[in-house]
Amino acid sequence: MHGSTTDTVLKISNVTKSFGQVAALKSMRLDVRRGRVHTLLGENGAGKSTLMKILAGVHSATSGEITLDDQPFRPANPQQASALGLAIVFQELSLCNNLTVAENILATREPRKFGFINDTALVAKAKAIVAELGLPIDVTEKVGNLSIAQRQLVEIAKGLSHDAKVVILDEPTSSLSDSEAEILFDIIGRLKSRGVAVIYISHRMEEIMRLSDDITVIRDGEYVSTHDRNDVTIEALIALMVGRRMDEIYPPPIHDRSKASAADQRPVLAVERLTRDGEFADISFKVDAGEILGFFGLVGSGRSEVMNALFGMKNASGTVRLDGQDVRFRSPAEAIGRGIGFVTENRKEEGLVLGHSVEWNISMAALPDFTGPFGFTRGGAERKAAAAEVGRLAIKTRSLDTPAGALSGGNQQKIVLAKWLLTRPKVLILDEPTRGVDVGAKFEIYKIIRQLAAEGTAILLISSELPEVLGMSDRVVVMHEGVLGATLAGTELTPETIMAHATGFQS
Amino acid sequence: MTQQTAAQAALVRALKQYGGIFLSLVMLCIIFSFLNPRFMSVVNFMNILQQVAVIAIAAFGMTWVILLGEIDLSVGSIIAVAGMVGAQCFAFGLGFGPALAVTLIAGALMGMLNGVLTAKLLLPSFIVTVATMGIYRGLVSLPTNGAPAMIDNATWTAIGTESFLGLPIIIWVVAVLFVINQIVLSKTSFGRRAYLTGGNREAAIYSGIKVDRLKIIIFMISGVMAAISGVLLSSRLFSAQTNAGMSYELDAIAAAVLGGTSLAGGVGTMVGTLIGALIIGVMNNGMNMLSVPYFYQLIVKGLVILVAVWLDVRAKQAKR
Secondary structure, eight states: OOOOSSSEEEEEEEEEEETTTTEEEEEEEEEEETTEEEEEEOTTTHHHHHHHHHTTTTSSSSSSEEEEETTTOOOHHHHHHTTTTTEEEEEOOOOOSSBBBBHHHTTTTTOOOTEEEEEHHHHHHHHHHHHHHHHHOOSSSSSGGHHHHHHHHHHHHHHHOOOOSSOOOOOOOOTOOHHHHHHHHHHHHHHHTTHHHEEEOOSSSHHHHHHHEEEEEEEETTTEEEEEEGGOOOHHHHHHTTSSSSOSSSSOOOOOOOSSOGGGEEEEEEEEEEEEETTTEEEEEEETTEEEEEOOOTTTHHHHHHHHHHHHOOOEEEEEETTTTEEOOSSHHHHHTTTTEEEEOOIIIIOOTSSHHHHHHGGGGGGGGOOOGGGGOOOHHHHHHHHHHHHTTTTOOOOTBBBGGOOOHHHHHHHHHHHHHHHHSSSSESSSTTTOOHHHHHHHHHHHHHHHHTTEEEEEEESSSSHHHHHSSEEEEEETEEEEEEEEEGGOOHHHHHHHHHHTOOO | HHHHHHHHHHHHHHHHHHHHHHHHHHHHHHHHHHHOOSSSSSHHHHHHHHHHHHHHHHHHHHHHHHTTOOOOTHHHHHHHHHHHHHHHHTTTOHHHHHHHHHHHHHHHHHHHHHHHHHHSSSHHHHHHHHHHHHHHHHHHTTTTTTTOOOOOHHHHHHHHHHHTEEEEEEHHHHHHHHHHHHHOOOHHHHHHHHHHHHHHHHHHTTOOOOHHHHHHHHHHHHHHHHHHHHHHHHHHHHOOOOOOTHHHHHHHHHHHHHHHOOOOOOOOOHHHHHHHHHHHHHHHHHHHHTTTTTHHHHHHHHHHHHHHHHHHHHHHHHHH
């Protein structure tokens, strides 16, 4: 064991970091103690990533001091940081899909024999690491064959397999289901008992309150305050983080749907016995104009697969009726043409072209509307429409010509929303619309969703965050292992009932 | 006042985008004019433009393909096939118009095969076009068993040898194709779709862009551009040669990449590609005038491409 469990292992004092004229960090400080989980809390752009990159040796601090075990800590690169005992599990996946789990976990540190990689030792060593962490993963499987959630667990195993004194976990649960998150929490518990200090970054308040020992709030690149977990409430933390009181997390509906007349409740989309072998079976639901239908299920329950089939990305049997007419989309182009929009799960992979401008990204799905005679783009109309969406959704960008990749996560997500709003969809599918988005931007996105519903758009809201589904939906469809668990409404909408159906404990 | 500032802003933008590569071109010209006083003359520049035409036109097509994140290595072979198709059309007694139409259709079909194999069989375009490069090159020899075929159609040969309004026709062809390609790329929805798909294929699919169709059309454009290059080359040679256009695909790729087209896709312009083609043309011409042996030319050309691309990449990184 590493001595007593209360002494400081990592100390950050008065650290500043400037990029040119812009100060990203101003007098940052942090005191991380052995065997404790220290959460770093702040909105996107508050400076968490910059601080982590300094610790990882990606950036160097402009001024200030960092010590690890009372020794000055200034790693020149991530390899050095990890050799000195600081392991980072980044939010963005850094795995090679065509290598096996074992090869990824031990990348650059493969056991060798006569200069060649010793495969037997490699697999044995990786197996030991995975077993110690209690991960249900076959180390000889190719990473490309794993689900996103499993990849995240591999990423964590890779970060933890170094003999680290301090482990940084940057939003490790953002793509994990609840049961997979439990595995992670279990791992964190083991690390604590071994005397390892954990720096934890997350936007999920419930899990922060559950896991943390200490919580430090930062805002606009500055240190705000540090609290013992037992002396603070979620509401107080949110207020500190955004610098103002956040009275509600979920805005109320603009119209009360329970008072809507029967004539208003016409189903826009009706799906019957939608089936795709090996992915989902007998999925039936309908959604009315102006209704928000929540979709909840654990990772792997087939929610995204159903939506992909609805959107014409994949074939499926069964019937789909749009405004009472049978439809069968063979491509997204057809689905978009008939008024379906799809805010996909991963904005960087399927949502945005990061290298191109905000304007081009916003007009992307509505390009036929901006095409004039001989295929020429109607540049003036396009620019006006994009500017209007930027204004309506309060997207913070220097100009319409700024590359989408230069914006913060919340603003990028708003661009994806803007892209679909321009197509004037009758049905809008939102797959994890607030993933990796800070509290302030979340609230704004929820307001936009409410506004769309009030204007008569039928909304399918898919989310892994139970509070989000509960807070926003009129009714909730629960999926479990590719089949429909239940459709719940009114008083049935409780966390307990939804989880019971999602985990299959109730049928 | 505002107009002047708008013009200035446009100039600054152009300098930022093409400054590095344009500077390389100017520097090469200065070096060659010191080494050989006859280099800096209108007549010689006309010469360079005519020599570079075949590469430049093939490079316009290549720019579309690379923009999409693909590659077309069959371009040189298509150039040769086009010349041979033209020659055979005349041997069958067709006139200029029908022969030209058949030649361009042949180019389109060869490009279409590349596109269909890439898009529908999900094969990498590098592999597909390595294969079709061999197949098309072999097809050239079928009609004549490897012998060259003479072309005696006066209109066809006039393209490469006559002038119109004081400028060689071949330069008019390059200019017109440059303008058309640049306008389609920058001003139409088709061009926009190419940029978006090259930038992120998945996002393009989810936004309703039919990327398979787009890919096939773009390989067809590359095929047609190569066929036009083949027409020009055969008209200058008065014949179709079975080894015509050999390794021209590499010059076309070099021109596009020198001009700032990203092999990762999503970035590139015809303006840049034209400048890139001119750099290659100036190097060929300048070294020929100095009677530099061919093998030295190859070494120098390779080094200049490395340095020019490195300077450009460095300038763009510094901007960030």
